[in-house]
Amino acid sequence: MKRIYLDGNSLGPPQGDVLGRIARFVADEWDGQLIGAWNTRGWWDAPITVGERIAPLIGAAAGQTVVGESTTIWLYKLLSAAMHLRPGRLEIVTETGQFPTDRHVIDSVARQFGASVRAVPSEEAAAAVSEQTAVVSLCHVDYRGGRRHDMRAVTAAVHEAGAVMLWDLSHSTGAMDLQLDECNVDLAVGCTYKYLNGGPGSPAFAYVADRHVEVIEQPVSGWVGHADPFSMDEYHRPAPSIRKMLSGTPPVIALAVLDHALDAFDGVDMAVLRSHSTALTERFIERADARLRQHGFIVATPRAPAGRGSHVSLAHDEAYAIVQAAISVGVVGDFREPNLCRFGFAPLYLTIADVEEAVDRLEQLMVDGTYERHEFQVRAAVT
Numbered sequence: 001m002k003r004i005y006l007d008g009n010s011l012g013p014p015q016g017d018v019l020g021r022i023a024r025f026v027a028d029e030w031d032g033q034l035i036g037a038w039n040t041r042g043w044w045d046a047p048i049t050v051g052e053r054i055a056p057l058i059g060a061a062a063g064q065t066v067v068g069e070s071t072t073i074w075l076y077k078l079l080s081a082a083m084h085l086r087p088g089r090l091e092i093v094t095e096t097g098q099f100p101t102d103r104h105v106i107d108s109v110a111r112q113f114g115a116s117v118r119a120v121p122s123e124e125a126a127a128a129v130s131e132q133t134a135v136v137s138l139c140h141v142d143y144r145g146g147r148r149h150d151m152r153a154v155t156a157a158v159h160e161a162g163a164v165m166l167w168d169l170s171h172s173t174g175a176m177d178l179q180l181d182e183c184n185v186d187l188a189v190g191c192t193y194k195y196l197n198g199g200p201g202s203p204a205f206a207y208v209a210d211r212h213v214e215v216i217e218q219p220v221s222g223w224v225g226h227a228d229p230f231s232m233d234e235y236h237r238p239a240p241s242i243r244k245m246l247s248g249t250p251p252v253i254a255l256a257v258l259d260h261a262l263d264a265f266d267g268v269d270m271a272v273l274r275s276h277s278t279a280l281t282e283r284f285i286e287r288a289d290a291r292l293r294q295h296g297f298i299v300a301t302p303r304a305p306a307g308r309g310s311h312v313s314l315a316h317d318e319a320y321a322i323v324q325a326a327i328s329v330g331v332v333g334d335f336r337e338p339n340l341c342r343f344g345f346a347p348l349y350l351t352i353a354d355v356e357e358a359v360d361r362l363e364q365l366m367v368d369g370t371y372e373r374h375e376f377q378v379r380a381a382v383t
């Protein structure tokens with residue numbers, strides 16, 4: 001049975017010849033050049049050069065995108081940097097129901113700065129900004145229900161109040177066209193192991209708008225972000241470029257794999273990719289309404305295409321067991337608390353026929369009652 005992978009929003013599958021790329025890396029670069037590869041094979045600049053390959057996918061001109069830390073660590077660095085950009089303002093605004101790591105970091109940066117956190121329902125975030133607010137930190141696409149913010153409108157409202165806008169693009173990047181420069185975004189972070197298919201734990205990217213690069217201060221000054229690292233200067237002098245956001249030695253193997261994964265986006269028009277994504281989610285919602293509603297599923301994702309990202313969540317009381325049963329018939333989605341079956345539609349490699357086949361199989365396992373089997377009720381560590 002063909003596997004229909006609807007979890008590329010959580011961990012993208014390998015694209016192209018990843019094994020070959022890793023083998024060549026080990027043989028030609030690591031073993032072949034040893035320490036010389038830092039210069040001869042571009043290892044030193046990989047966080048910047050790989051960042052420049054992500055830039056066109058997010059609507060960023062050159063010099064503003066860098067890759068290297070996890071999303072969590074970038075959030076910490078950028079939130080701290082945002083607090084420094086707005087001295088005297090002691091509030092961070094965010095939305096309730098944030099992805100846990102985003103909220104955990106927001107809370108810890110607030111503690112460090114003696115700031116308060118104001119968390120409101122996502123649709124009220126723009127209106128909650130005041131002259132106390134230093135930074136507004138939101139997920140562009142919500143990891144649970146898939147609700148998508150209007151990046152342009154929210155960013156404009158945040159600027160109106162004089163605050164800094166930080167977007168988390170983890171569930172957007174690689175599934176849609178984004179216009180960070182055009183929307184005047186200040187700061188952004190995004191995951192690369194979801195729709196970009198960089199591999200488990202591949203390093204995330206950070207975006208810092210050109211106008212902030214010169215003045216921005218990040219909290220983990222390290223030698224890799226130094227203006228002249230091999231001067232072995234005892235005192236830190238930040239690089240006069242996006243490189244200043246880096247801290248320690250970059251994960252070169254992971255960057256090579258991510259670089260390879262990005263080949264799949266060469267020549268892809270992101271607006272066309274977005275319309276395919278919309279067509280996939282539209283068809284899934286249509287079919288879910290027609291065929292799955294009578295089995296207790298409720299579409300929990302916004303129905304207006306502009307209001308959602310590239311995944312669709314269906315609420316069901318037996319969501320956990322259903323997701324397990326679906327995996328056993330080759331439809332791989334995931335479960336999110338409290339009652340969501342989440343299905344990601346990566347537009348890079350899924351077709352309308354995949355969507356239709358997936359709904360057929362979901363309907364069949366509800367008709368057969370497959371999900372009621374005991375083995376599907378037992379919870380694993382990663383859901």
Ligand SMILES: *Cc1c(COP(=O)(O)O)cnc(C)c1O
Pocket residue numbers: 070071072073099101102139143168170171191204
């Ligand atoms: C996937 C995801 C992360 C992941 O953070 P890591 O540091 O890679 O574990 C963070 N935030 C959001 C919104 C995500 O979707």
